[in-house]
Amino acid sequence: MTTVDTRLADRLDRRTGTGSLLRVEGLRVRFGGTEVVKGISFTARPGQCLAIVGESGSGKSVTARTLVGLTGANSRVSADRLDLAGTDLRRTSERAWRKLRGSRIGFVLQDALVSLDQLRRVGDEVAEPLRLHGWGTRASRPAKAVELLRAVGVPEPEVKALQRPYELSGGLRQRALIASAIALDPPLLIADEPTTALDVTVQAQVLDLLAAAKERGTSIILISHDLSVVARMADEVAVMRDGEIVEHGPAGQVLHDPRHGYTRMLLDAIPSEHTRGTRLTRRPSRATVSEAGTAPAARTRRPVDRDRPVLQARHLTKVFRGPDKVDRTVVDDVSFDLFGGETLGVVGESGSGKTTLARMALAILQATAGDALLHGEPWSALPPSRRRPLRRRIGVVYQDPLSSFDPRWSVGRILTDALGTATRPPRSDSEARERAVRLLEQVGLAARHLNAAPLRLSGGQRQRVAIARALAPEPSVIVCDEPASALDVSIQAQVLDLLTDLQDELGVSYLFISHDLGVIHHMSDRILVMKDGRVVEHGTAESVFERPRHPYTRRLLTAVPRLGSA
């Protein structure tokens, strides 16, 4: 194992013509009795970016922390080799580590809101590594902090330096965090999911910032769960699963000619324009016929019924009054028709009003103006008592299924409760059970899950239960609000496949909400692009993605990370 990796490293050394900065061989990390990193090897080179990609629990973040000597309590680290520019990190004392951190190795965590101390000024946070490593004087450091903030593209750096992290936008916070990590110009920069909580346009800017550091000769180790984010700037990609590197090589080869089945599965699972009309997983999510190894299967769509809109929005508007008595228009005059058997995608960045729109379409939130029609009849305008019997026609699946289940209830009780609202409620307990089991099977679960508490299920299983609950009253429309956004890409693929399978089988319509353009493109027949509460562009998936008219849509599309860019 080690020799192979060493040979690979040497080969890459020769190919790129650069030496190594950090060399890791046979790295193992144990927590108590479980080994979470199982003998991995890689090399980081100056001016190059190594991406370590994996799903949750793959051990990628633990690896990143180990490289700065912060693996955590109760951990045991061993390695055959762990060299940073000639220093053996295996024999480094805590005191010596402190000298390295911040000056030789910079570290960027995800979600800068919690990664910066909220009670301190941004300037102080940025200047902290300078102070710790004795750079300059108390008087000269603030100016350097402002200079650093300017260098990472923070507008009005003098003002922002005096503000606190929560007063800055997400993108600016992440820039400040990077400014602090590169303050002393460390030769190695480790970024652990640096763009995960950010909108695509901001994400692109932050990645550009890292790319600029790379141009200046910094060696970057980028940790991510997202292969397409990595494609933008990685020179080398290592794919991790269960503490092992299953595939490692130049970015172009790993992303376009993967050798390992797991890498192929991950790549297939990424929804995009290429995956439209096909399944994302090779094996059907419901174990019917095993087709492992074959090409992704195409969908057999039911015809969309263009004459009969099932859900309509007419000039929906929502104005919220803030605590400061200032009105904010969150959704501004939005209209749409959703036809039988169709998927209408609503895409927008955070704060664009898409979730508020969904809640008004569900008539859970009272619209300030406009109304929603269900099957061409009044819906949102009805008094609650007359609306209640109609609710069985429209279901909902939320992003976080766990919080949408009563924590005291088992899966069985959740489903029987939902069945009770159907047109034809079960007449006996045994019928209810039978129908609950049928629902579970429909979403790829089984009777043994009936007694489970949702808390004990995995994220994907919980979302399947949520879908089963939505299906129970046999609705004609399901509103899906970011239904797969919190899941790992392989699980996301299974859930999306399940939704398309159910549409092909039952002819149900989806109002599908997501921030992810790839998911939207994969799922939707027609698309609404929302920005600041307004629909800036709408049309069929092809026209919006191929011939975007609005500048915002164009900006969104260029910011989307694509595999092809590697």
Add this chain to the structure above:
Amino acid sequence: MSAPTYAPARTLSWVRRLPSVGTVLCLLVVGFVLVAAIAPGWVTDRSPTAIDLTAALQPPSWQHPFGTDDAGRDLLTRVIHGSRQSLGIGLGATALAFLIAILLGFTAALAGGVVDAAITRVLEVAFAFPALLLALLVIAVRGPSLATSVIAVGIGSAPGYARMIRGQVLAVRQAGFIEAATALGHSRFAVIRRHLFPNAMRPLVAVATLGVGQSIVWASGLSFLGLGVPPPSSEWGALLDAGRLHITTSWWLEILPGLVIVLVTLSVTSLGRTLQNRLGGASR
């Protein structure tokens, strides 16, 4: 003030976590006191009122493990016979406090608007009085007695619980499963009855347990000041009050009954904490 977030309960299975040694010890202490309260005759065959002036103010011995008081009565026997009143006040006061608090808390949270604002103001005013002072005001009005102690401690601790319950109901109302149930087409009443009420009440079981411990301490504190249950009762606080005269000579009259109160409250409190961890916490 930001809305408190509702965290669903952590553990649903009771069997999964066996009680620790500490929990078992606490259960034993509480169990013993409960038996003493219900049937003191089972625990001791001595009389709490048997006066023996020849044996007055004796320090602890095998004969009298807690010593004797100035009338030669066996202190341990008096403590055992006092547990009914002490525990009764603790339970009664907590029950009264929760009755008031649930009424106010749920009304405020569910009615919202003017009603909520009014109740919140009332609670704010009640908070301006430290609990013991509110209790003393009640005693000054009604004169000291067993019933007064229950009412005084109950009223004194109600505002805190009311505010907590209001917060809890508001937090649960924000929970995703409430909206999910509404989206399924259940009526507002059904949602309150089936989801909101049970989930809001769930953490209160633990809080009530903690409250019993607190009430016992407060009530015995009142008696200690001579403002609780009047003598010759052997309620624990009253024992402390009676012993204060002899504090320079007979330490056991103060220290030992006090130790019993500490032991019982500590047990009840730690059982409450264990329960809280199992049922999921309530916001403070």
Add this chain to the structure above:
Amino acid sequence: MRKSIRRIGFKVAASVVVIVAAASVTFFAQLAVPGDRATALMNLQTGQDKAWTPEELAPLNERYGFDDPIAVQYLDYVTGLFRGDLGTSYTQKRPVTEVIGGQLLPSLTLTVAALAVAWLLALGITLLTVKRGRVLSGLGSAWEALTASLPHYWVGVVLLVVFAVQLRMFPIIGGTSAWGTVLPVLTLAVPLAGFLGQVTRDEFVHVLDQPFVTTARTRGMSDLSVRLRHVLRHAVLPAVTLSGWALGALVSGAVITENIFGRPGIGQVLVTAVNTRDLPTVSGIVLVVAAVYVVANLLVDLAYAVIDPRLAAAGAR
């Protein structure tokens, strides 16, 4: 800045409203005494228990204004509040303000000293033991759990018996001398320190796991600096919020402590007044304490905004 001044102004106004409302509560408490107030008062002053003729009661009714309509009495009481008049004591027949006057300062000294000592103890123990190996942190949290649930009267009695009666290190009745104040302050501070320590420890452990702490470490910061520069400020926030409430518990505890150590203060006066059912005095003390409490909570609010600027920002936004 102007916004924060407006915020403070609003809070002050709200506090005044709360105090007036508290006065209404104490006023109606005086009415709630069962039976005729003049009769009760006459019985109290003469030590008899009988029905008096209207002629005998007339001077009392005249003096205390019991015959006036309730609304007039209420207005008198509330406006009296702003003139510094809290009514007349039933037993001592002097203005309540005079009865309380000299007693307020020793009680205030005691509670404030106890709060300070409690904070010192809590911070000391927490900083020394939190997340410092299993044994040390276990000892720390066990100590906090134990002391937090100790009743004041028991702590006081144990301290008295051990240090004053047995070891004779401190006077049994200490008065207001500095040496005699040590035991009363400890009586109040020990349980409160346990409570504040518990709250601070929980938050400390929580904050130590936050990403920004990891960020600080990745900059090369030492564990001690991380604790002092980053974690501590976050960890004291909940305990600061609770300090306002804690002051109320301290006042309650002070009543008991002053009785144990025979220390002058409102505690002694209050217990005597409750015993003799001298309601104007009880009401007066309760009201003064409520006012002090409200002011203290106002101060805590302001202190909080200094430590946590997020709050000021949220209020101003």
